Amino acid sequence: MERRLTTVLAADIVGYSALMDHDRTGTIAALKAFREETFTPMLAAHNGTLVKSMGDGWIAEFQSTSEAADCAIAVQSAEKPEGIKLRIGIHTGEVVSDGDDIFGDGINVASRLEALAKPDQILLSDTAHNSLDRGNAASFDGGEQTELKNITRRLGIWRWPKGTGAGFAVNADVRPGIAVLPFDNMSGDPEQEFFADGITEDIITELSRFRWLMVVARNSSFTFKGQSIDIREVGRVLGVRYVLEGSVRRAGQRVRITGQLIDAENGSHLWADRFDGVLDDIFELQDKVTQDVVTAIEPSLRQAETNRARAKPTADLQAYELYLRAVSHFHLLTDADNKEAIRLTKLALERDPDYATAAGLLAWLHIQRLVQGMEPLDRGPKSAVAAAERVLLSDRADGIAKAYAAHSISMLARDLSRAREAFKEAIAENPNAAIVHMLASINLFLLDRPDEALQHATQSVDLSPRDPMRHASYLAQGCAFFHMERYQEAAAACREALSVRSAFVMSHLMLIASLAQLGDIDAARAAVADLKELRPGISSSLETTRLPIFTVPACAARWRDGWIRAGLPVEA
Structure with a gap:
């Protein structure tokens, strides 16, 4: 006898006995047609080997888990004779071969999964799911842990089609x-x-x-x-x-x-x-x-x-990958990239609804739309605040996620004191995270505490001097300097921000106001021209300029005065 690791597919006709009782001749003919015209050809096309045929079911073996999943999806998606519905289970595990037959864990688990499946559904073990390539893995959802009869360990079970729900009792006790x-x-x-x-x-x-x-x-x-x-x-x-x-x-x-x-x-x-x-x-x-x-x-x-x-912010590696892809689009600041980042983040949250860092990023993405003057998506600020609330109520939120959420609460709900408490927790948990200090700095600026805001903004740059988000740290420095009427330093900080992200609208607006307050009107007008190339229709009364940063009482009149003196169009 030979032991080997393989992928086993178990398929079964739903309600076979009842079909036979109702119309024996018709059922046999339909089953033969399905086997010869659909199942066997698809098995061969995906390099599967038929191991057992049991009248109303089949056991097949595949060397590739991805081919087994592709074959199962193709079979379930194919047109079938009337009354023929299948349940399919797939597992990757060890089997023992004895002549043309195989036994062992691979067969047992696949058969248990097939028995749990709903009609037209495929159930996949976590072992098999971990062996899939990225594209195939994304076709399945679930992953809930449950127990199978006579199987010693709990298994995570994945489902196709996505969203079909579990027809079995999952193990709800996920406590350590x-x-x-x-x-x-x-x-x-x-x-x-x-x-x-x-x-x-x-x-x-x-x-x-x-x-x-x-x-x-x-x-x-x-x-x-x-x-x-x-x-x-x-x-x-x-x-x-x-x-x-x-x-x-x-x-x-x-x-x-x-x-x-x-x-x-x-x-x-x-x-x-x-x-x-x-x-x-x-x-x-x-x-x-x-x-x-x-x-x-x-x-x-x-x-x-x-x-x-x-x-381990999420147990779902696909959710984590979707989050990372969303972050890469977040940095590009365009309308299309922002929409793609929102789409990817939502997909990550579909896979893991409790993924706090992804929920925090989703909130920040809605803020980015407002800051960049893009049309709101979904419910705009309400969507951002709702996502932030999910994070602040989550037991899985780390310092980064809390900082994302606190930024949304601060900027959009304008609950500055609550945001400040969340930032304190975030800094305590992640004292060396540059992005936490950067966002905390903005909150302190809104609280009229520019000295502390400058301290955190500077610490953010010191912690990560090559950070792709350091433009926001320089911007936070610019806010603090402007608040303290240190316009030369504010303008320098804004130029640093633009050298990292030239498309960030707020950096342009702050640079214009800082230069105008310095009295360098020519430079301020040149900065307006640069902004108009980026945003031809911008004026100092657009939504971007109404964000909390530009409405802090100690600075609001000076921002607006600077824009007017620089010639930025003003609407009534």
Whole structure:
């Protein structure tokens, strides 16, 4: 017998028995026509091999997962005889071949998926989905974790057509899991075994009070009692991310309890400590140790989960790629690129509705339309604020996402104090992120705090001197300098901004006003001419000039006065 990794497609005719009872002759003829005219030719066209034919279903094998997915989609999309509907399951896994037949995980999982599928639907395992090329992977949605009968691990399941929903119960418990292994009795006294077991059971009970945490039951954890086993194997078998293990050692009336919290995915230690006590009252000591251990490890678990979430903003790699593509268009500042960035960001959020960074970018994209004088899309500012609210309510939002959202709340909802609090959190979480300091600087300018605004804007440039977004950092410096009537420095900052992004309208408007306030009217008029080449119909009363940056009371009259003196057209 030979073992190999392969992709298995399992297909089944829906309601075959009922069709046969209703019209045996017609069903046999229809099934034969479908098999000979559609299924078999499509299998051959996609380099598939028929392994089994079971009257109302088939098992086929493919060397390429992408070809298996293409074949399944082609079969489901093809015109079929009346009454013929298929369910299809696909899995990439190990099989064992015995002559012309195959057995094993590949067959079992594919068959389970086929049984779960709705009529005309294809279900794909996460293993198979991970093997697809980008184009094919984008044809499927879902990815929810669920359990299959007689399959030891939970599987992510993907669906075609997209949006058809799950016809199966998904595993809704996505909480991080922890197993508390029986504490080892290191005393050499069998009578102390009950004390070690009592400590373990009490810790399990107390940890179960935290609703955000899934704690493996005592009976499951205690199957490992007395065994020497790799922690990563414990995590795999029990389906948990974290394992707590420990020991109890007694010398006379003194007891020492040690414990360590381990990440079961990589074996790293997250926390370790020891507790000493006296056996005057064994139950009192047991309660104290339990409380101390639980109080110590719960924050460690939360921090580990926070770090995990920050390192992995989305579990969906396709969503992450869509987000990165959106960012590349965001930097180009054109109407077409902005629309494409919005489209890509929405696709990312369709794949992962809780992807906070993508929601934050979507909010900022709507601001970009306003800043650049483009026609609003969807609900314009309302869309931006709605996206920002999603971020601020999200448990998955990192500092970058919070900064995006706070910028939208600041610029569009004009809730400056709330935005300031969000920026404080963002800076605390990402103190070395240039973009966070840049956006925080703008918020401080709107709050009439130019000194602090200048500090953050300068820090943003220092942190990332070659950043593609540094034009906005220079612009923020220009705002602060203008507020403080340091027009020479404001003009220099605006020129720096334009050297990075010459198409950014606000930089032109700020440069014009700064030069005019300096009294250099010729230079200001030349700057107006440059802006008109970029935006022929611009005037100082257009929507761009009504943004919060240009309405700060300490500066508003000076902005407008500068534009008028430079000859920028003014509408009544």
